[in-house]
Amino acid sequence: MTVTPLAAHASDRPAPAFRGRIGRDARSGHYAVPGRYRLHLSTACPDGLRIAVTHSLLGLDTVCQATYLPAVPDCPDGGHSALRPLYEASAHRYTGPALAPVLSDDWSGRIVSTHAPDIMRDLARRLGSDHLSPYPCGAESEIEAVERMCAQGIEEAAQAAGSACGEPVECDTALTTLLENLGALDRWLVGRTYMIRDEVTAADVELWAALVQLDTVHRNHLDAGAVQRIADHPTLWAYARRLAAHPAFGRHLDLDGIERRHHARCQGLEAAGAAVQILDWASHAAH
Numbered sequence: 439m440t441v442t443p444l445a446a447h448a449s450d451r452p453a454p455a456f457r458g459r460i461g462r463d464a465r466s467g468h469y470a471v472p473g474r475y476r477l478h479l480s481t482a483c484p485d486g487l488r489i490a491v492t493h494s495l496l497g498l499d500t501v502c503q504a505t506y507l508p509a510v511p512d513c514p515d516g517g518h519s520a521l522r523p524l525y526e527a528s529a530h531r532y533t534g535p536a537l538a539p540v541l542s543d544d545w546s547g548r549i550v551s552t553h554a555p556d557i558m559r560d561l562a563r564r565l566g567s568d569h570l571s572p573y574p575c576g577a578e579s580e581i582e583a584v585e586r587m588c589a590q591g592i593e594e595a596a597q598a599a600g601s602a603c604g605e606p607v608e609c610d611t612a613l614t615t616l617l618e619n620l621g622a623l624d625r626w627l628v629g630r631t632y633m634i635r636d637e638v639t640a641a642d643v644e645l646w647a648a649l650v651q652l653d654t655v656h657r658n659h660l661d662a663g664a665v666q667r668i669a670d671h672p673t674l675w676a677y678a679r680r681l682a683a684h685p686a687f688g689r690h691l692d693l694d695g696i697e698r699r700h701h702a703r704c705q706g707l708e709a710a711g712a713a714v715q716i717l718d719w720a721s722h723a724a725h
Contacts, residue, residue: 443683448558454553455525455534468550469542470564472501475550477557478521478540482509482695484593485554486539488647495638496566496688507538509695510702524549555585558640572640578635584641588648591619596652600659613664626672631680638684646687649678653716654696658704666716679722688723 460468460475477493487505492503511518517525526535528549541550541557551557563573573581598604598612620647623645629632633641657665671674679719682688 454551455465455532455537456528456549456551457553457556458539458550458562459556460550462564463576468505472565474543474545475502475565476542476544477502477504478507478518478524478534478538478542479504479690480507480511480518480538480695480699481690482539482699483538484647484651487650488643489539489561489691490570490690491555491643491687492561492640494689495572495643496561496570498561498565501565505661509616510536510698516703522607523547535614540547552648558643562640564652568662572638572643574635574637574639577639578640581639581641581644584633585644587619588644592648593651595619595657599664600656602659606627613660617667620668620671620674623675627673627677630686636684639680642681645685646678646681649674650691650696650719652691654719655700657714657716658700662714665716669716682717682719682722689721691723693719 456552459466460470463469479490481487481490483570490504490506493499493502507518507520509529511692513522513535515535517537519536519540521540524536524540524542524547525532527547537552539554539557541560542548543550547639551560559573595612599609599616601609603613604612609711632638633645654666657668660668679706682691
C-alpha cells in the first residue's frame, strides 16, 4: 500500500472554536515556556485520547500539565462546565458549547487552541525534545495521509455503515469503503512493527485511536456479519494489540468512560455486532 492522501471532503466534525499556535519565540505571542500551557482532555473522546497519547510519548508531564475531564460532559449542549470560564475569557459573549480538547495558556487564562491536530504538532515541535518526535523530518505528508484515511476511510465510513437512518445501499457502500481501507492497512502492516517508520509516530497514534473507536463504539451499530469481516484482518488487530501494551497508549484507555460517553451521546440503534468484541482491550492495555 502506498500511503497517499484521500480526496478531501467536508467532515462531520465541528470547526474548532479557537485555532492559535505556539510559535518559536516571543514575537509569536504564544511561545514555548515550560509550565505555561495546560491541556484539558477527556480520553473517552478520540481526539482527547490522541492528544493524551502524544503527551505521554513526549514525556511532557512536567512541561505541560494535563487536566483530565469526565468522560460524559455535564452540560446539555455537550460541553464541560469546567471549561466555560476559559471559553468566556477567550471570546466576548461566547455562547457555544465549551468543548474539549483545549490547550490553554495559564499566563493569560485564555484558550490557545481547540484543534487537536495543531495541538499535537505544537506539543511535539515546540514543547517536546528534539531527540524524540512523533513527527519525524520528512514524514508530514505520510502522516497527513494516514489522518485522512482514519477520519474518512475508517471513522466516517464506519459511522455511515451503522447509521440507523441511512439507506441500505448507502450503508453497504460505506461498509465496503471501510473494509477496503482495513484490508489495505492489513496488507501494509505485514512485516512492519509501526505504520510508516521503525518507531512510533503520529501515524500510529491516529490509526490506533481510530481502531479503538471502531471496536468500542462503531461496532455496536453493525451486524455480527459485518463485525466478523472487520475482525478478519489479523495483522491490523495484532498491531492494535501491540500498541495497547505500550505504556503511552494503554494507560489512557478508559473503556468504561468510552462506553458511558457513547451511550450518553448515541441516538442510533444497537445491532447484533454489539455482542462481538474484536479485541479484549483491557487484558492487553498497559497501565
